[in-house]
Structures are given as structure tokens and as C-alpha cells.
Amino acid sequence: MSTKARSTVPGKPLGRKELRAIDAWWRAANYLCVGQIYLMDNPLLRVPLEPHHVKPRLLGHWGTTPGLTFIHAHLNRAIMARDLDLFTVTGPGHGGPAALATSWLDGTYTQTYPEVSRDVDGMHRLFKQFSFPGGVPSHVAPETPGSIHEGGELGYSLAHAYGATFDNPDLLVAAVVGDGEAESGPLAASWHSTKFVDPRRDGAVLPILHLNGYKIASPTVLARIPEEELLSLLRGYGHTPYVVAGDDPDAMHQAFAATLDHCLDEIREIQAEARASGRRPAERRAWPMIVLRSPKGWTGPEKVDGQQVEGSWRSHQVPFSNARDDDDHRKVLEEWLRSYRPEELFGDDGAPVAQIADLHPLGTRRMGANPHTNGGLLTRPLSLPDFREYAVPVPRPGSGQVEATRVLGGFLRDVMARNPETFRMMSPDEHNSNRLQDVLEVTDRTWNATTLPGDDHLATDGRVMETLSEHMCQGWLEGYLLTGRHGLFSCYEAFVHIVDSMFNQHAKWLKTSNAIEWRRPIPSLNYLLTSHVWRQDHNGFSHQDPGFIDHVVNKKADVIRVYLPPDANTLLSVADHCLRSRQYVNVIVAGKQPALQYLSMDQALVHAAKGIGIWEWAGTEPEQGAEPDVVIGCAGDVPTMEALAAVDILRREFDDLRIRFVNVVDLMRLQHEQEHPHGLSDADFDALFTTDRPVVFAYHGYPWLVHRLTHNRTNHRNFHVRGYVEEGTTTTPFDMTVLNGIDRFHLAIAVIDKVPQLRSRAGAVRERLLDKLVEHRNHVHTHGEDMAEVREWEFPYPGDPDGATGTSAG
């Protein structure tokens, strides 16, 4: 580390007065950060520091913080000088103090939380609340004004930053990437976002790779490879890197200011060039970025107890932790705080002095007040075509062969066409595989790298974003949604587990935001999970996993919704509903393979709205008021087909059996109304599933999820649930259901076994069904395809001869 400063870009753009002012602002911000971490009283050190002024539990991270405040100081200068629409994404996990200090200094914090006033009292509150029970977390969080990025789990800062800039041509996002975070997979991949930016229509990301050298205890990889190797890496990602390295404040201020100016000029030039021509840029240009090397815990105590602290991993969290009880440590703390010369920075009233009080942009140009960071403020509803116009005709329930997601694709094409600036679709290279190709009639795949003849629908301004990284798809979409726009992520069901953890963080963001009055609701995160567990004949065991639903329902009921539309018309209705919704994570699971259709659009609309209902045409309901002998329940397209086929078998064999058929679209209807807003009351649930009759339930995913959702229902102990139990691999579609015991024959046998009046008299039927299973296995292993009778089966009971196939909820 140079003791002065080293930089790629020469020049000293700051006049003496400006330099002094920026440094004073920086010192003020650093003072406020140390105060937040350590103090619960005596914020301005008006009296000597006493033990009770220090927090009993010291939490927070000092190490990254002074670098962040340094960057903020210079970004403020640039915003003012250039009237920039700019906000920051803070990648380094626990950089919370810096964001809080900045927004307190520029007034946005007080505007958001009036009780944290810009005076001694407010400073007192600012300090005490930090990492304090009932206060604010130590990382940037939804509570932090100006943030769209939680600093908890690392790796998503760049993807979030890019997502924010898409379709925001005037927006600049300064993405501070921590060198710890930079080791993570999602971050390492996100650098390639450079191939998905349109300099004409999108804003720009300025990555600032902040190398302070250490993680919790180890050095970081990027800080410890030769600089030439690092620069080679960053050039390989499509950037022009500029280095600012050193520890002398004044020299570093000049170097960083010169570098930032240079980068902003270069961004403006790239954009101006692209926008002047209006055409696709002749070649992708390398975007500028900054590598900032500064000491970990910069300006903190150099040594404590004889051990190096500044510039060492010992600065990562709280540099010394006995400041309440140890007089020596408390003395170090007081000297450290006084080293910023607070008496020069804050007036008698505790407010920043004139020199720095106005050293920030005005109004919504302040980073803490940038409206993009409270995206709900900017959200416009999607212009949606009438989804009913995309209905497929259903002449008879249980007929036809329709790819549900292909039908959805037609609807999404027109959603895309009508919302050319506020709707994007993401997919890890599965858009067409998922049968959504109609969307490419009105847009292309986003692609800013080289194209060749024969390429299919690539364009710099394409709005279908495909890259083989679920992390980037999710991260981009989150950034896009958090800044108030709309989108849909289509993904293979099994591999969406790749973003389990990102879903967690987003769901937590939504839950927390719901309790923050000033945060406006943002469009929902919509997942379309297709290529689902039952149709992996192509891929086999490694591609079978319906557990994302289980993962999702662990999160707070107010933010999650799960839909399993059984056919195309229901899917359309569900998708329309999800695209209109706010502040949820909607999971839609739907097949892409040709499948039977059940409901006309009118029926689908009612069924989707109710979320659960009796299909009277399918069952053999008893007269009004009487109970059926058995309830057959189902959720999911393949389970619905098998359940109907089981009913068919049972109706043929036992003409006096009274069967009720219940289909579930909205999975959370199964849960209790006290546990989920969509949950049914006990009375409604009992009206559907009875209080004492056997229920044979065919469920799309792991069967125990249905038990978990219904465990406190009156009739729960009569629920017999079939679902995916990790069986089957590369095989035929029907064989998959057989291997997991969810096929028509197994379901019919389950009914025979559970209905008392059948058990005694159905022995022969049971045997015939078992024979069918043997016949099936032999056929499949010989011919490699399913028997015609299951492959071409349609539901043979049209119910009402007029075609009115009633659906009613209980």
C-alpha cells in the first residue's frame, strides 16, 4: 500500500477549499459511523467519555465503512456538479453505518424519520438505534432510505444495480462491490451483465470494486493477486478499470475525484455516441469502472493492545470491544472519535456546520431520496390485454391437447407489446424450451455481444433476458422490480432451488417493507415454474424437484402465494392476477407439454378466483346435504389428470359410489384462515373435505406439504396424500406417476382401500388394477412409450350435456 495515493487517471480537480470541505464532510460521516457503532449517549463528546455512554453490546462492522463514506462524499460532489440521477448499491455486507450517516447528513434520514432530527437529540437517537433492540440493523436494509439492496447475504449487488438501470436511460447506479462479496458465484457471474446493456435505452452501472483486503479473518482473493492479473480479469469482463489506491486522505480525494470525473465522462460519451445514431452500436464498448484500494478500517486506530488494527482483518467488525469496561479501550475510542475533530464539524445544536451542511444535492437528487430506491413511487400498472381473449376452447372437460405455457406465451406477447418500457422476462436459456416463444414476435433476446448469421432473435434492445445463470435472472429481476417495474422469471422447477436463498432475502425484504409506511408497494416477483417434476422424461432424476414450493411456504404468509393451475385457461387467469398484484412472491407451476383441458374461460375465471372448488361434473355428488363416500382432491396439472382418470375407473366399477372431486389452484386455500390470508375457515374447509370421509389427495409436489398445510383440520387424519417421493428417472410421463404411486390405478386402489364399503367387495377390481400396473411396466420397458390407453385417455363424462360444467367452491 502506498502511503500517499496512486491512480490511473492523473489530475487534481479539487480546489483547496473544495478539498477541505469534502474532507470535513468525510470526517463528519466517519464520526457518525463510529458513534453509531459505539455510543449510546454523549454523542458530541461534550463531556469525557464514561462507561455508560458506551453500548453494552457492540455490534456492527467498521472495516468497510470509511471507504463507503469516502465514496459517498465524492458521489455527492459529482451529483451536484452534473445534476445526476444517481443512487448507490452497497455491496459490502455491513456497511450500514455509512448509508445512515450519509442520509442523516443530507437530511433525508430526518425527513423519513422525523424523530431522528438533525441536532444533538437526533444524533443521540441515530447512535443509539444502530444495532440496538428495536432499532435498525447493522447493514443496509429496507429501513435505510435510498436503498434497494439488503446487505445481508452477499453476492447480488451488481445484478441488482443492473436490474435498476434497465429501461432507466438517465439513471446511474454506483455499485460498490466488496472484495469479499466478489468471491461469491453470483457476483462473479454478474460482471458479464455488460453484454446485456443497451447504452441507448438503459442507464449505466459504475462498479466500484472496493479492495480493502480482508474478509472476516482471511485476505480476499482479488486484493491479493498481482494488479496486472486483476486488471486483466476486469478487462475480460468488459470493463476499462481505473485504479485509485492509497491511504493519504488529501491525495486520495484528488485521485478519486479525478477518476470519478473521468469515468462519468466516459459513460456519458458511450451513451451519447449510441444515442446519437439511434441504431444498434457498431461494437460493444468497454464500460469504465473503479478499483478503490484503501485500508480496512481506514482512519481508525492504527494499533490496539499492540496489535495492528487499521489495514488489518482486526478492523472487520468492531476493532476493540471492551470500551465500556476497559478504561484503556475507552480512551482509544475517545481519541479516535476526537481525531475527526467533531467540534469543527457540528455546531452547538449538533447540526452539521455550514461548511458541510449543504454539501449535498437537493431534493430527490439526494441519494437517500432518489425515487428509484422506493420503486413503488414510480410504479405504473401494466397495461394488460383482456386475458379472456386468449382462451382455448374446451368443448368437453378433460379433452384436447394444449400446451398451457404456449397459450400463456400469446398473452405475454401482448403484455410485452403494450408495456415496452416497464416489463421484462428473464430465463436461464429456457424461454423457448418453456414454450414462451410467441413473445419473440414482438421483442428479442437482450444481447449486446457479437451476433452471427443464424442467430435467433437477438437484439441490443431485446426485452427477454436469457443467460445461463438463475442468479443473474433473479438478481436482475429483483433490481427491476425494486425500482418499480414489472416482470416474470420462467425457470425449470428443479433448478429454481439455485435461487432459494435469493428468494429468502427478497421475501424478507417484502415482509420488512410491509411494516415501513414510507415504502410503497412494488410489483410482485412472479415465477413461472415449468418443465416440472412430472415431465422430466427427457432429463430424469437430476431434473426432478418440486420442493421450491415447500421452501416458499416457510416465509411469511402475507408475502407468498402459490398457484397450480390445472389447465391453460386457469393459467391465463392466474397469470393476469399475478401481474396485477403488488408486494408478493407469486409462484405459478404449470406444465409445458400437451395436456388435457378442463375449464372454459368463464369457469376458469371463477375457479381461479375461488382458488379451490368442487368439480361437480367430475364426481358423483350425492343429493344436497348428504356426504360423499370419498373425496378425491388434486392440485397440479398431471395430478388432476390422474385423479380424473381414477374417478373414471371408480365410476365404471362402482356405480353407487358417491365421489366428490375437489381441485385446488391456490395452494394456500388449504391452510387455515388464521395462518394465511387466503386460508379457508374450518367451516368452509369441512364443507369441501367433510369431517369424517376418506380424502385421497393427488398433489403435484412432496405429499407431506399437504399434511403440513392441513394438519389442524378436523378431517386431517383421513387425508391420504400422494405426490412426488423422489422416485423415477428417465422414463415415460405415465411411468413417472406410477413410480411415485400417484397414477390413476394407484389412486383408485387407494380409494378402494380407504372406503369401508368397498374394501370388502372390491377384491377383484383391486386385482385387475394391479394387473394393469404390471401390464404398463412391461409395455414401457419393451416399447419405450406408454400404452395407448393412458397416452390417449380423455375424461369420458361430459357432465351437463349442455356443456355447462359447474364449478363451485364450498
Place this chain on the structure above:
Amino acid sequence: MSTKARSTVPGKPLGRKELRAIDAWWRAANYLCVGQIYLMDNPLLRVPLEPHHVKPRLLGHWGTTPGLTFIHAHLNRAIMARDLDLFTVTGPGHGGPAALATSWLDGTYTQTYPEVSRDVDGMHRLFKQFSFPGGVPSHVAPETPGSIHEGGELGYSLAHAYGATFDNPDLLVAAVVGDGEAESGPLAASWHSTKFVDPRRDGAVLPILHLNGYKIASPTVLARIPEEELLSLLRGYGHTPYVVAGDDPDAMHQAFAATLDHCLDEIREIQAEARASGRRPAERRAWPMIVLRSPKGWTGPEKVDGQQVEGSWRSHQVPFSNARDDDDHRKVLEEWLRSYRPEELFGDDGAPVAQIADLHPLGTRRMGANPHTNGGLLTRPLSLPDFREYAVPVPRPGSGQVEATRVLGGFLRDVMARNPETFRMMSPDEHNSNRLQDVLEVTDRTWNATTLPGDDHLATDGRVMETLSEHMCQGWLEGYLLTGRHGLFSCYEAFVHIVDSMFNQHAKWLKTSNAIEWRRPIPSLNYLLTSHVWRQDHNGFSHQDPGFIDHVVNKKADVIRVYLPPDANTLLSVADHCLRSRQYVNVIVAGKQPALQYLSMDQALVHAAKGIGIWEWAGTEPEQGAEPDVVIGCAGDVPTMEALAAVDILRREFDDLRIRFVNVVDLMRLQHEQEHPHGLSDADFDALFTTDRPVVFAYHGYPWLVHRLTHNRTNHRNFHVRGYVEEGTTTTPFDMTVLNGIDRFHLAIAVIDKVPQLRSRAGAVRERLLDKLVEHRNHVHTHGEDMAEVREWEFPYPGDPDGATGTSAG
């Protein structure tokens, strides 16, 4: 694309005869690949191709396959020439046909599966079984000889390859990285594995980045950036890249052979230099790698139906799919197959002709027979110290303040010391944070990049692997385990969700392997999840997530185990058990904060072995044969403490209340014996939890998991489970339990509400407990720490005055 070949390394090392032989081998392999994808009969085209010779369902991926066979041809040559211990990791997802063709050609397939003989019959079987019901998947899988890497979910090939080479100094792993896979986050990060290799003690990975340009439908990023940018990127990762690009087979053979020779020389030189000195290498050297640019679907039909196929995304899967029913397509297929001139390659008996029959290494040098790829063959049991010697004294149950994971660290230190070549620990920079630092007394953190004064325990030959990427930790460890060694992954509980999907794939690998006789059991994958949900006072809501357990228990019962040891001695016993086990995923959740201890080592040993048991000293058990009034159950360290504290309250208030206290270590004991091998019988379960008494259960994670595990138990409807319900953020430890209703006061109130004889007479006690909760909240918000009475609480009932604190299972 050049129509010939372009390469960084000059030279034509292949003589004419060798060139012809290698090309013939390659043609044979390609013929076998096309046959697998398309044919179910007439394997050698002895008669003209008829519709019924073609499979009814065409599955598999042709696009990547010829590149893989090309690489295999040359790797075989190198192995023979240099007697290399080398195997391949096939990153491109569906490259299955290539691995199968190679191992059939070299005899390993027939040796493994004798029915797939090296003759016409065997070729027939080889073709028919591929992607056929009851056959083998289209990607490399556990069934594939010579594989440690499933080609299902993409992104882990490099990490697996590195994991295999650690501590295998003579091993070379050729890791073929697909350009689709290369876009994924985990793969993008894995390139940095170069900083964690010891050229003295580890083997080497030779990455071969295979650019064939397309994913399913889109081009790939790395294939479409200027070559200088790509090379800059790869140099930035720490490699010296060599390019081989073109499509002319002969020229490409020469170029690839020369390049491979050069790379292998360079690897040998780096290793020789490092090993000669024996000291830490003066500087990290760049490792060679190959960039292979070849057309997608190389040697396949150039055009079909007038559309470009070779070199296009149309080659990705099956280039044309009507070969059974469409005469023109079938003609294309026949011409394509005949273009390899099978009559020159296979004799009348169907076996490979002499020219290529022996063009492979011998015995275990064959890639399909490399013993590292069936790691259980090489596994030696760990030398384990007696874990009982690390016991902490427990003078009285419910006393002391011990960091359980720090105690474990002492044991692990000696495990590490005793197994210096077969045990590694991985952590995303949390090793010390997780209190395992004692291990660093006997080894260091693996680190091959620059070091600076003040760095803590870094060394090239360190065996604690830390990088801020859960993906790399998991991938490395999987590669290490799959090649027969042992390890442990310590991770923050919330963030282990980052590898949910990798866990899925590994668990699926284990389940599939269990059914493959020739695969030998490998050491278990051991997770130590600490920094758990109840002690995120430092970090708050974003760091709270106990759902990994829920995720894990969705997988097959034979491969998953979950342990929640309540204290240090139990943790030691559990850890010892897990390190001895094979073929499982073991999840251990244990706190790292100072906590009460309950069991002496003798008791812990018994309790851990039983996995569940009554703590008689804690409850007020009735006389033999009588039932208690209430059962208080618990699982997890913090829930155990709160449950005991609740018992304390209840004992003081109601001296006639008969309380049974049940602690669960092995979570799967709760499940039914028919569902999990560790599950209790109904009789045993009822003996513990009764058939009709209220059970108040304090569980570590999401409470519904306990309902799901116990839903079919007699007494389930009396189970009242408390756990984490997504409440709380940055706050005190006790406040976290209060916010989620799992604290002593809420638990005691739950008992009052559920036990009929208390409900009527305990109103005043209930009020006092509610007052306590209010008092707690006020205290915490004012003082920022918990009330002394909960912070310093110990269990005050020593039970047996002799200190014998009986533990018995039901």
C-alpha cells in the same frame, strides 16, 4: 470459424498412422453417440434403416457430444504416452453419450455391465438403453463408469475437479467446461480455485473450455466476446490459455494433440519445480488451460430441411426428430451414420476393429476405470481420537457457559492432525467466527496468493479452505468426498440455502449410487450449521433462516440425517458418529455462543445414540406406569434452555403438575419407522409422548416441520409446536425467543392453556407471566440487553442429589 484449425501452440505431433487411428477412434465414438440417441435396433446398419429401428421418443443432446469424444480421443493418447492418472469431469450437461461411447470402446462399460458386451448384441443394448425407460440418463450420471459429476444441474464441474485433486498429487483431472455452464455463478467463481492449489501436494486440473457457441437457443457469452477479451479474462483467473479452433478434423487433431502435450508439459514443470524445492513456491504460477472452439454438432448433418444444423443451436439436442416417421429425415440419419464408415470401424462381430480396439490405456488407467471416480474404493476410515477426552465437565445439568462449537474445534483439531492427507474443512470465511480456530493450531488456511505481514494462518498447504463462496466450499468438498476422502463444511445456517440445489444433486447422487452395486460407499457430507437463527443478535432478520433442515428432509430417508445436539458433549458424540458414517448427508445444527450444558459425557453418549429421550431429572415424572399431565418436548440448544426454564416456572407454581421432559437430538426419530430408518415405532413414540396428553414442543426451526414429521402419530392432535416464525431482527438473544413465542414465559403459558386442570386455577400465574413479558420488552428497549434473570439463569433442579442425571429413551 476457420475452416481448418488455428492454435496457439504450433506443431503436428501426430504421425500419419497415429492420426488415422485417432480419427478412426473418434469416428467410432461419434457413431456410437448417434446410435445411442436414435437407434433401438439395427445398430450396425446391416440392413437399410427402417422406421422400427428408430426410437419412438428421441431424447439426448448431440450438440456437445462430438467435441467431448474428440477430447476423449486425445486424452486417451496422452494417458497412454505418459502413463497418466487422469479422469474427466464432463461439465456440458447432456454429454452422456460421449462418456458411454468411450467406456464401451475401452471395455470398462462391458466390465461394469457385462450384458452390454463389446459386440453387436452389446451395441444394440448400449443404443437402446440410452434415455429409454429403465435405461440410463442422457447425461453423465452415477451409473456412468468413470464419473464423479452428474451432468444435470450446471455449474459445478470445476469445483468438483479441484476437490478431486486436493491431496492427490499424482492425479490430473481434465475438466471440460461447457460455455453454457460457464455463464453460471458457481462456475464463474470456481476459476479462482487456482489460488487454493498446492502444486507440491495437490494434483492438477486442466480446464478445457469448450466453446461450441450455443446454449439451448441463445449464443453463449464467452463464445461471443472478442478473443482478446476472453483470453484477458482467463489470464485474470490465473491461467495461461491456449486456443485450438477450427473444424477440419485432421488439422484439429494435430492442433489439439500439440496443445495438450504442451499443457501437460507445463503442468509437470510447475509441479516439478515446486516439488523439487519442497518449500512454498516463491510465486504462484499461471496454470495452463485449453480453449477449444469447435462447431456445435460437429460432423453432424450440415443442413436439414434447408436449415443450418451443424454449427447452429439447432444441433443442441436432437438435430431432427422425425426419423421414425419421416422417410427424408430417416435418410438423413442413415447417411449421417454411414458418414462415419462403420464398416471400417467395427468387425463382423460388432467389436471395434484392431486399429482402434486397443487405442486406450490399460486397466485402471482407462478413464472409465480410474479408481478415484469410485471413491469408496480408496476410502480409508479416519483415524479419530476418542471424542470423550474432549468432554466438558458438567457438574450440574443446566449450568456453565460453554461454546459448543469451540469444544468441537478441539476435537476437530486432532482429527485434522491425525489425518493430514484425507481430511479437509471448508467454510465461507466463517471458520473462526464459528469458533473452530483451534484447528488452526495444526494447520493453516489454504492460500496460494500473495501474503502480507499480519495475515493469520495462511499457507499453501493449509487444510482449512475458506473462500466467500458457499458454492465453491460445497463443490470442493463434494469432489473431495466423491474421490473417497473426508470433510466437514461449516456454514452460517441461514446462508447454507445458497447451496440448496447443490445439496439436492449430491443427495440424488447418493440415492442413485445406493442402487448401483459397483459404487462403493463414500464418506458422508457433513454440515455443521452454526451462527443459527436464535443467535443473530449481531445480524438480524436477513441472517435468520432455519429452513435448510426442511429442505433436507424432503430427500430420500436413506441418505439424510439431521442432528440438533443440545450441548457440547452431545455435539462431540454426534460429530464422531457423523465422521465415521458413509453415504449420508449429515446436518448438525449447533450454537457457537456460550450456553448451558446438560449432560455429562457418559450421558451424552447414551442420549446421542438413542437420539431422543426423557430427561427425568428435568421433569416431574409420575410413578411408574402413570401418565404425566403434560409432555414438554424440545429440539435444539436454545429451545432446550427455554423449555427447561419453562419447566422451572411450572414446578415452582404447580407442585402437583406431572411434567415429562423429552429432548430430541436426532430429528428423524420423530418420523415413523416406515418413513425413515431412524424413525420410532408407534409404540415407542407413544411411550414418550403419550396417546392423549398435551405436548408442548419447542423446536429449533419452523414449527410446522415437527407437525409434518409427526402427523400420523396417535397423539399428533395434541402437539403444540413453537418455533421460528420469521419474527425478530437485530435484538437480544432472549428477545428473539420472545418475538417468536418460544421463550420460557410463552411456553409456560402454553402449558397452562393446554392442561385442563391448570386452565381454571392458573389465571393469576398466567397474568404474572404476561407481565414478565412486558417487563422484558421495556428492559431490552431501554438498556439494550436482557434482564439479568434470563441472561444468567441456570436450571435449579439437580434432580438426583448424587449428580446422576438419568437419561432414558422411551
